[in-house]
């Protein structure tokens with residue numbers, strides 16, 4: 872039987888009793904024409920910067936790729952309580968309330 876553990880709180884997830892939630896994060900450079908699609912480009916740039924900060928935190932123990940175009944595809948297993956916290960604040964925006972992704 873496969874054992875999963877929550878990537879946030881590190882607790883084991885017993886899939887007989889608990890629901891394992893999967894968070895997939897894909898980050899890639901937005902290639903927008905100056906003409907734009909829909910015109911919300913400044914907002915998107917902000918989000919990309921936030922994601923960059925998070926990625927730096929998450930990725931510090933990961934292998935560094937020699938070529939980095941900013942593309943990331945990540946997958947996390949979350950227990951139910953961490954899933955609830957995550958969906959309320961997926962980017963960990965408020966100081967002191969960020970998710971402990973890098974907690975060892």
Ligand SMILES: [Zn+2]
Pocket residue numbers: 877878879880881882949950951952953954
């Ligand atoms: Zn958890």
